[in-house]
Amino acid sequence: MWNDDLTWALGVLCVDLFLAVIAISAFRYLQGILSGVDTTAELSKKDNFAFGISFAGGALSLALIIAAAVNGEPADSLLTEGLNVAMYALLGIVLLKVGTLVNDRVIFHQLSLKQHIDRENLAAGIVQGGNFVALGLVIQSSIQWVETESWDGLIPVILVFFSAQILLLAVTRLRAxxxxxxxxxxxxxxxxGKGNSALAIRYAGHILAVALGVDASAQVVTYLPETPWLSALYWFAVSLGMALMISWLAWMARKVILKGINIVEEVDDQQNVGVASIEAVIFIAIAIILNPLMSMMDALR
Known part of the structure; x- marks a missing residue:
């Protein structure tokens, strides 16, 4: 019996890992096709760090999405397991590409991230990579929130995805x-656009923190299959509150942690990536600390 269970688990593992590698590889080539570039040339001949960082963010995002899809009890057969994982992997690729378009044409409407990544603008690559990871965290959280790996889970996942885009737009306008x-x-x-990587790092930290806040919000909002729209609306409202709380707490913490340092001069003017990295980590740390607190609140309900 134990050997049968082990064989089954290894089979599921092999299927999931195989599909993960295929999905990430497909994402690489799709990104190249849609960008009109040769990914091999960008990564190895041009040494385009911006493209590499952007792709790395997308790859990590896909890994998060696939990890959420394989979480929990495996399906009754390897074929069903493979189809479920493939479905969410495909959904992840599609949503990430939609996120790229939204990021390029709506959130950063004054700056073509695609063009600047092609020009090897590291700041643009950091922004796009950070956006990918943030979306991956949100999609991962929504898949786990729905608690189903069937087709029924697609609608709420898509609803949460577009709600997250509104939050990312709000954070961008706040930073602007x-x-x-x-x-x-x-x-x-x-x-x-002029290549201020320090600004990009701080921005990426802020949106990653908001994504973690969205994840924490799922712990206090119950998904109701009969009213997915209402459930998504409740989650958005709690997530918005979390985003505001994280931003305010990070602002307070920064005044203590970076006391005596002129943030505007160091990050905005001197492009000090060290100080910017600390700011980014402050945002992320606040979000990480709030996550278990939200779990405690859920337990007390």
């Missing part, structure tokens, strides 16, 4: 507003 206020109206996106 702060930057413009500090720099006499100069656009935030223009600074990224």
């Amino acid at each position: 507003g702060i930057y413009q206020r500090r720099h006499q109206g100069h656009p935030f996106q223009e600074a990224l």
